[in-house]
Amino acid sequence: MSPDKLxxxxxxxxxxxxxxxxxxxxxxxxxxxxxxxxxRMRAQLFEITDESTEGFKPMVVAALGKVNRPATVPSAG
Known part of the structure; x- marks a missing residue:
């Protein structure tokens, strides 16, 4: 999924x-x-937000601490 869509x-x-x-x-x-x-979506969310939270609403940023960060990213297919 594109970072913008996520x-x-x-x-x-x-x-x-x-x-x-x-x-x-x-x-x-x-x-x-x-x-x-x-x-995979949650992993991508953290890949993006670990670099920058720019463009995310403050509520999303505040919720990150309660979102389950995947231990490993499952491969697609």
């Missing part, structure tokens, strides 16, 4: 959870990513 998707999740009570927003973003993004 960034867009993460920010869309943050936009959705922005309507939730403040104490549930970060947990909601992290929980959604953990449940619905496969390990």
């Amino acid at each position: 960034r867009y998707q993460a920010n869309q999740i943050a936009t959705f959870f922005a309507s939730q009570p403040e104490d549930e927003q970060i947990e909601g973003v992290a929980d959604h990513i953990n449940k619905f993004w496969d390990p």
Whole structure:
């Protein structure tokens, strides 16, 4: 997946959870990513954000600490 598309998707999740009570927003973003993004997507998220969090909404950046970082990246196919 392109970095721009992944960034867009993460920010869309943050936009959705922005309507939730403040104490549930970060947990909601992290929980959604953990449940619905496969390990390759989460690995790519960390590859991008380990270099720079530019372009990510602050809520996404805050949720990174609660997102499960894959130990290894499974090979495709």
